[in-house]
Amino acid sequence: MTDSRPLPSLAEASYAREFWDAANEGRLVVQRCEACTTTQYFPRPRCGACGGSVDWVEASGLGTVYSHAVIRRPVSNPAFRDEVPYVTAYVELEEGPRLFTRIVECEPETVERGLPVSVTFERVSESVVLPTFEPR
Amino acid sequence: MTFEDVAIVGIGETAKRRPDDPAELRSLERLYADATASTLDSAGLQHAAIDGVGVIRSGVQTPANFVGHLVETLGFENVRWATTADTGGSNAVSLLLQGALAIDAGIVETFLCLGADAPVDPTAPPAGLFERDPRGYVRNYMDPFGTQGPNSRLAHVQTVHASEYGTTREQLGHIAVVQRRHAALNPRAWFDDPIDLAAYLDATPIADPIGLFDCVIPVNGGFGVLLASAERASELDVDPVEIAGFGECSNYGDSRSPDVTTTGVTVAGRAAYDRAGVGPDAIDCWQVYDDYPIVVAMQLEDLGLCDKGDGGPYVAGTDLGFDGDVPLNTSGGQLSAGQPGMAAGFVQLVEGIRQLRRDADDRQVRGATRGVVTGAGGVAYGKNLRHCSVLVLERGDRS
Numbered sequence: 365m366t367d368s369r370p371l372p373s374l375a376e377a378s379y380a381r382e383f384w385d386a387a388n389e390g391r392l393v394v395q396r397c398e399a400c401t402t403t404q405y406f407p408r409p410r411c412g413a414c415g416g417s418v419d420w421v422e423a424s425g426l427g428t429v430y431s432h433a434v435i436r437r438p439v440s441n442p443a444f445r446d447e448v449p450y451v452t453a454y455v456e457l458e459e460g461p462r463l464f465t466r467i468v469e470c471e472p473e474t475v476e477r478g479l480p481v482s483v484t485f486e487r488v489s490e491s492v493v494l495p496t497f498e499p500r
Numbered sequence: 501m502t503f504e505d506v507a508i509v510g511i512g513e514t515a516k517r518r519p520d521d522p523a524e525l526r527s528l529e530r531l532y533a534d535a536t537a538s539t540l541d542s543a544g545l546q547h548a549a550i551d552g553v554g555v556i557r558s559g560v561q562t563p564a565n566f567v568g569h570l571v572e573t574l575g576f577e578n579v580r581w582a583t584t585a586d587t588g589g590s591n592a593v594s595l596l597l598q599g600a601l602a603i604d605a606g607i608v609e610t611f612l613c614l615g616a617d618a619p620v621d622p623t624a625p626p627a628g629l630f631e632r633d634p635r636g637y638v639r640n641y642m643d644p645f646g647t648q649g650p651n652s653r654l655a656h657v658q659t660v661h662a663s664e665y666g667t668t669r670e671q672l673g674h675i676a677v678v679q680r681r682h683a684a685l686n687p688r689a690w691f692d693d694p695i696d697l698a699a700y701l702d703a704t705p706i707a708d709p710i711g712l713f714d715c716v717i718p719v720n721g722g723f724g725v726l727l728a729s730a731e732r733a734s735e736l737d738v739d740p741v742e743i744a745g746f747g748e749c750s751n752y753g754d755s756r757s758p759d760v761t762t763t764g765v766t767v768a769g770r771a772a773y774d775r776a777g778v779g780p781d782a783i784d785c786w787q788v789y790d791d792y793p794i795v796v797a798m799q800l801e802d803l804g805l806c807d808k809g810d811g812g813p814y815v816a817g818t819d820l821g822f823d824g825d826v827p828l829n830t831s832g833g834q835l836s837a838g839q840p841g842m843a844a845g846f847v848q849l850v851e852g853i854r855q856l857r858r859d860a861d862d863r864q865v866r867g868a869t870r871g872v873v874t875g876a877g878g879v880a881y882g883k884n885l886r887h888c889s890v891l892v893l894e895r896g897d898r899s
């Protein structure tokens with residue numbers, strides 16, 4: 365168990381590189397199937413709906429909170445101990461897919477299902493920027 | 501009857517309390533050896549009679565071909581069927597089914613299902629049970645945002661269930677309270693002190709709405725379940741238990757906009773009931789995978805005990821005691837008997853068999869004849885249970 369903040373394993377999944385490169389430039393992208401046009405997130409090597417090839421499309425960055433939890437105890441990832449309480453959420457993007465993220469810039473207790481949110485970007489290391497969301 | 505020529509003839513289980521010697525505590529081999537000995541003892545079968553062996557994949561790191569390593573360590577010779585199940589909390593049921601298929605196909609006459617894990621290290625700080633996964637979506641798309649393991653991920657699910665159906669912590673607390681009562685009657689359980697609803701509600705918040713008594717207690721432990729052909733079983737002095745029905749389901753539901761309040765137990769349960777030719781009314785005791793009370797409540801809905809969304813009022817208004825109307829997790833379950841890592845599914849499986857053998861002592865369900873066992877492995881991205889299993893077990897006849 366390490367105390368340093370967990371980061372994505374960027375080298376391992378080359379098919380996901382575009383997601384992190386875009387976030388680094390302040391853009392949110394999701395995959396879209398070239399065959400059936402289904403959009404998906406998290407990044408996968410192929411379309412989960414039909415097995416087709418996927419490309420990347422720009423997302424609007426707008427969505428609503430589908431589900432959330434207020435983290436009180438950092439039992440599995442102690443690196444976040446100085447940040448509690450904080451809110452993790454699945455945000456349903458306008459494009460359809462749900463994205464696991466953090467809700468920032470508000471009191472944890474004010475987050476509720478259906479809350480309209482928009483993307484913002486938080487740099488957590490030299491190479492990694494996380495898309496987080498704030499109320500709009 | 502699904503597997504007419506297969507019988508469950510033995511169960512074994514190690515105590516969950518910490519041994520005096522910490523060096524023994526993390527030895528998978530020790531847990532497996534002790535679980536094997538107690539399983540063979542309960543069947544009255546000799547070591548040499550084992551010709552099939554299956555093992556789960558534990559959370560503690562093991563070498564590749566671990567089943568071969570284990571067969572060698574335990575000293576079984578000329579084993580004709582050796583296999584592994586890797587469906588997380590479903591793996592006990594998955595392994596049982598692999599063994600039943602091998603006996604049904606005439607490949608082996610006996611099959612020993614083994615599950616052990618050792619998530620707890622008393623020499624290290626309590627946080628961080630297993631090494632972080634080296635790959636996958638949890639590492640890449642959840643951990644960086646600060647997810648805190650299954651506690652926080654099931655908190656999301658409970659939030660939705662509460663918002664859609666009005667499910668309250670007061671209602672779900674009844675599950676934790678009754679299971680703690682059962683643990684106090686189980687000498688192999690971790691906890692032996694009862695809790696009440698007030699204590700449940702006052703417990704330390706972990707990831708709202710999940711509190712401390714919504715979470716399992718991690719323990720180290722090992723289990724065994726022994727299968728035999730019906731012919732072989734008839735030579736033994738045991739009460740056989742039969743696999744009347746089964747079903748499994750992996751990655752349930754619409755992947756794009758899943759309804760996280762419904763689980764794959766709907767699919768697995770329907771298959772199990774159909775194969776057994778019975779419905780929920782015919783079941784005497786329920787061993788329902790209990791990583792969290794909300795997961796139990798959703799499965800009770802999906803198993804047909806109440807309508808979708810009514811799990812909260814149902815558990816609050818039903819006597820779930822071993823001596824009540826709907827006996828639930830009569831060993832104390834993972835919440836109170838303890839969750840032994842990836843061997844967790846054996847908590848439900850072994851207790852389900854034990855009740856039908858009428859070997860549960862102070863917590864025996866009177867006249868138990870037919871029981872349901874469920875397993876659930878993992879939490880899928882944006883969904884709930886990744887892999888679900890349902891068994892209908894029946895007490896058989898001595899021949």
Ligand SMILES: [Zn+2]
Nearest residue numbers: 397400411414
């Ligand atoms: Zn497609």
